[in-house]
Amino acid sequence: MHQLKLKTTQRDQIIDISPQCADFVASQDLTEGILLVYCPHTTAAISVNENYDPDVKSDMLRFMRDLIPQNAGFDHAEGNSDSHIKAGLFNFSQAFIVADGKIQLGQWQGVYFMEFDGPRHRTVWLKGMAG
Amino acid sequence: MHQLKLKTTQRDQIIDISPQCADFVASQDLTEGILLVYCPHTTAAISVNENYDPDVKSDMLRFMRDLIPQNAGFDHAEGNSDSHIKAGLFNFSQAFIVADGKIQLGQWQGVYFMEFDGPRHRTVWLKGMAG
Amino acid sequence: MHQLKLKTTQRDQIIDISPQCADFVASQDLTEGILLVYCPHTTAAISVNENYDPDVKSDMLRFMRDLIPQNAGFDHAEGNSDSHIKAGLFNFSQAFIVADGKIQLGQWQGVYFMEFDGPRHRTVWLKGMAG
Numbered sequence: 001m002h003q004l005k006l007k008t009t010q011r012d013q014i015i016d017i018s019p020q021c022a023d024f025v026a027s028q029d030l031t032e033g034i035l036l037v038y039c040p041h042t043t044a045a046i047s048v049n050e051n052y053d054p055d056v057k058s059d060m061l062r063f064m065r066d067l068i069p070q071n072a073g074f075d076h077a078e079g080n081s082d083s084h085i086k087a088g089l090f091n092f093s094q095a096f097i098v099a100d101g102k103i104q105l106g107q108w109q110g111v112y113f114m115e116f117d118g119p120r121h122r123t124v125w126l127k128g129m130a131g
Numbered sequence: 132m133h134q135l136k137l138k139t140t141q142r143d144q145i146i147d148i149s150p151q152c153a154d155f156v157a158s159q160d161l162t163e164g165i166l167l168v169y170c171p172h173t174t175a176a177i178s179v180n181e182n183y184d185p186d187v188k189s190d191m192l193r194f195m196r197d198l199i200p201q202n203a204g205f206d207h208a209e210g211n212s213d214s215h216i217k218a219g220l221f222n223f224s225q226a227f228i229v230a231d232g233k234i235q236l237g238q239w240q241g242v243y244f245m246e247f248d249g250p251r252h253r254t255v256w257l258k259g260m261a262g
Numbered sequence: 263m264h265q266l267k268l269k270t271t272q273r274d275q276i277i278d279i280s281p282q283c284a285d286f287v288a289s290q291d292l293t294e295g296i297l298l299v300y301c302p303h304t305t306a307a308i309s310v311n312e313n314y315d316p317d318v319k320s321d322m323l324r325f326m327r328d329l330i331p332q333n334a335g336f337d338h339a340e341g342n343s344d345s346h347i348k349a350g351l352f353n354f355s356q357a358f359i360v361a362d363g364k365i366q367l368g369q370w371q372g373v374y375f376m377e378f379d380g381p382r383h384r385t386v387w388l389k390g391m392a393g
Contacts (some may be wrong), residue, residue: 001359001366033393034260036296036357040368042312048223050173050215059205059212060219067198067329072182074321083323084312089220089351090321091138092310092359092371095167096224097132104132104256106171109223125366127359129296129393131164131260164393165298180355181304181346190336190343191350198329219280221353227297227355228263228389235263235387237302262297262391 008118012065013084014057017124018110022103027028031101032034032123033130034130040092040125043083043117045090051110083117090114098128120130133257139249143196143217145180145188148255149241152227153234162232163259167186169224171256174214174248182241195247214248229259231259242245264388270380274327274348276311276319279386280372284365286388293363295392300355302387305345307352307377313372324377343380352376353367360390 002021017037025035039046050056062070074081094111097104105111113124135151148168156166170177181187195217205212225242230236236242244255266282280298286295301308312318324350336343356373359366367373375386 001361016378034258036359038357038359038366040366040371042310042318042368042370048173049219051208053207055171055205055207056212056215059207060216063199063203063205063212063216068325072325074317074325076317076321080314081318081325084318085322085325088309088311091222091353092356094167094223095226097167097169097256097359099132102298104171106167106173108173109171125359126214126295129260131262131393148280165389177298178350179304179351180348184338184340186336186338187343190338191347193344194330196332222353224302225354227359227388228264228298228300235300235302237304239304240302257286261393262393 004124005121006113006119007072008115008122011116011117011118012049012061015113016110017113021111023062025098025103027069028128030098030122030128030130033098035098036093036127038125040123043080043087045110046092046094046115047114049112050108052058052108079088080117103114133232135255136228137178137244137253139246139251142249143210144190144246144249144250146244147241152242156234158227160261161229161259161261162231166229167224167235167258168242169256171254174211174218178221178245179227179240179256180243181239183239211248217247266386268375268384269311270384271380273380274323275349275377275380277375278372278376283373287365290390291393292360292390295360296353297358297360297365298389299373300387302385303341305349306355306384307376308351309352309374309376310371311374312370314370342379348378
């Protein structure tokens with residue numbers, strides 16, 4: 001599998017990784033199939049979102065901070081139970097269709113890495129399956 | 132890949148697309164493998180739910196409307212940040228096992244398109260993988 | 263496909279099924295590919311989480327109980343609409359990369375069955391895809 005390396009700069013942050021996903025598919029002998037984008041962490045997620053208006057990303061992060069506050073009386077000593085819950089709700093991987101040698105995204109869709117416990121050095125795993 | 136066309140009639144709505152998914156698998160030379168059901172939008176989702184009591188769907192939509200109100204002080208000018216968040220939480224695709232030429236669902240499961248910003252014309256992408 | 267059988271003992275409970283997933287991959291002629299872990303129920307989910315501090319699991323379950331109370335004025339006669347919503351938010355399946363004949367998990371990751379309407383006898387379906 002292929003690995004992307006990311007460096008996040010805030011506690012919660014949404015980073016567009018669509019270009020790296022497209023580059024990976026282009027680098028493979030993968031005309032038709034699927035692409036699995038997988039997050040090997042437990043406090044970050046992979047999701048899909050609008051890639052046009054940046055307000056969507058800031059609205060989403062602020063809403064999630066209010067819904068699941070960092071200090072909501074959690075027991076976990078690391079103080080990031082909120083991050084684990086947010087990551088679980090958004091999911092740790094996303095699968096995409098590959099056709100004509102390209103990742104197929106809807107018109108407004110981008111692939112996003114969702115940091116919920118940064119800043120950290122992070123990795124994303126990419127796996128193509130032909131078929 | 133195959134495309135389903137849907138027309139939703141309400142702002143939020145849960146539509147059973149299990150028959151179309153089953154028909155697609157039956158139309159393919161796909162005996163064993165997986166089926167990826169993918170939503171190419173950013174304000175709608177694909178999920179799985181009980182296909183028996185319609186109260187489950189209305190309970191779910193009402194709870195999500197209360198949890199993430201449309202007018203929760205969001206900045207996004209289109210007024211549908213709530214829809215983006217709901218779609219992200221329910222996920223943009225679901226993968227299913229295909230065995231003996233049929234999509235494998237649990238006894239009470241159906242495949243559902245979840246509209247969070249209708250009414251709109253919507254598309255669902257279906258991709259079978261043999262293996 | 264392969265079936266795991268589980269018996270849950272509480273209404274909500276998070277059970278580590280990583281060993282069974284690893285055993286399944288080892289039992290297959292599957293060197294490179296993906297593993298789909300699928301929950302055929304509508305009130306339980308498959309997710310990924312930290313496999314180290316048990317406080318993460320109890321924090322998560324308590325938060326979800328408070329966020330989506332069992333008696334939140336739901337109509338569904340079975341009294342488990344909260345369970346359906348929680349399962350939908352955490353997702354019914356997870357896909358994992360298989361490389362060198364092993365399921366690839368991040369350092370702190372485990373595969374978890376998430377019960378939201380137990381205690382019950384439950385089944386998990388496992389499907390390997392080579393590629």
